[in-house]
Amino acid sequence: MAIRPPILREGDTVGVVTLGSPRDAETINSRVQFLENLGFNVILGEYVYSEMGFVAATPQQRASDLMRMFENPEVRAIIPSRGGTGVADILQYLDYLVINQNPKIITGYSDITVLLNVLYIWADLITFHSLLLLDFRPTTPAYNFDQFFIATSTITSPRQLENPPGIPLVSRVPGNVTGPIVGGNLTSFVDTLGTPFEVDTKGKILFIEETHESVSRVYRLITHLMNAGKFGDCAGIIMGECSNCVPSYGKSYEDMINEIMVPLGKPLMTNLASGHGYYKMAIPIGADANLNTYENTLTILDPTVSL
Numbered sequence: 001m002a003i004r005p006p007i008l009r010e011g012d013t014v015g016v017v018t019l020g021s022p023r024d025a026e027t028i029n030s031r032v033q034f035l036e037n038l039g040f041n042v043i044l045g046e047y048v049y050s051e052m053g054f055v056a057a058t059p060q061q062r063a064s065d066l067m068r069m070f071e072n073p074e075v076r077a078i079i080p081s082r083g084g085t086g087v088a089d090i091l092q093y094l095d096y097l098v099i100n101q102n103p104k105i106i107t108g109y110s111d112i113t114v115l116l117n118v119l120y121i122w123a124d125l126i127t128f129h130s131l132l133l134l135d136f137r138p139t140t141p142a143y144n145f146d147q148f149f150i151a152t153s154t155i156t157s158p159r160q161l162e163n164p165p166g167i168p169l170v171s172r173v174p175g176n177v178t179g180p181i182v183g184g185n186l187t188s189f190v191d192t193l194g195t196p197f198e199v200d201t202k203g204k205i206l207f208i209e210e211t212h213e214s215v216s217r218v219y220r221l222i223t224h225l226m227n228a229g230k231f232g233d234c235a236g237i238i239m240g241e242c243s244n245c246v247p248s249y250g251k252s253y254e255d256m257i258n259e260i261m262v263p264l265g266k267p268l269m270t271n272l273a274s275g276h277g278y279y280k281m282a283i284p285i286g287a288d289a290n291l292n293t294y295e296n297t298l299t300i301l302d303p304t305v306s307l
Contacts, residue, residue, distance in 0.1 A: 002126045002180070002286040004306040005076075005103040008152045010039040012076040015069035015104075016133055017045035018056040020111045021084020025049050027134060028081055034136040035079075045069065048081060055086035062086075063093035070102045077152065081133040083110025087188070091118055091197050099123040105152050105305065107282075108132050109209075109275050113184030118197045120182065120286035126304050128152060129184045129207070129274065130282035147282040155303035158290075161281055163273045171293035172257065175267025177235040178290045178301070181283055183207035185275060190221050193228050201234040205291050207283055209240030209275035215256050216248035222260055236267035236291040238298065241277040267293045 014035055016028070028049065032042050045065030047057040056062060069078045091114070100123040107128040108116065116127040130148045131140075143164045150156065163169055182204045183189060189199045210218055225231060239261065242253040251259075257270055269291060273279040284304040291298055 077105035173268035211276035
């Protein structure tokens with residue numbers, strides 16, 4: 001069982017950092033105000049407003065912001081302002097022993113996927129494929145906030161993960177498997193293959209979601225994972241949405257699932273609402289889960305935070 005970070009409560013301190021691409025100050029400030037209105041104290045990283053082309057600051061500067069949040073005993077949760085690109089270049093500058101000894105809630109999706117999985121593997125920390133700072137706004141669905149706070153502010157267990165009403169989970173290949181969940185944004189974690197920070201799928205339930213890619217591009221990335229053995233050694237597969245993914249050669253994302261994923265023969269559940277879509281289920285990376293495609297259920301077996 002990976003380390004569960006301390007529970008998040010109203011009045012706690014939240015640290016906001018920019019770890020990949022820059023985010024405009026107006027957006028950051030409005031989202032910080034939303035967090036403060038929820039009752040949280042917010043502190044900002046030194047480089048949260050920085051801009052340096054397609055990344056906010058140097059890898060060392062962005063990594064130092066993250067480490068300061070882990071080292072600050074008052075910070076209970078860390079929320080990146082966005083993903084974008086470039087998160088992988090901070091990984092070599094992080095102190096994973098310090099992170100292991102100072103566990104915090106850290107949340108995000110998109111390119112933050114890289115960090116979430118690496119912190120689980122290298123620091124043995126449960127992380128949360130859930131909201132970014134940009135999602136803390138009045139127009140975000142209540143479902144998304146409910147998911148985030150159930151995962152980070154309660155110790156309910158076991159806990160069945162459920163899509164919003166009217167969006168059914170779809171089981172495609174029968175099976176009943178248990179293991180830690182890993183994965184997230186397909187493009188981001190495929191980029192770790194062949195590096196020291198490569199995603200470990202052995203005995204794991206692999207979750208995949210994507211956005212704004214052609215189906216042919218998704219097919220290429222899936223094939224890359226397949227050739228790297230990541231489907232061969234995983235326990236089961238969960239496919240999330242591929243939001244705004246356009247068909248290629250007359251084939252849709254659903255066609256790709258049926259023709260490429262189903263024949264793998266691994267327990268397979270699809271249509272999970274998480275990541276870049278409108279609805280965002282909170283997926284605890286590193287938490288033990290049961291995927292039962294006979295019963296069409298996905299259950300987190302233990303609390304994902306500690307008292």
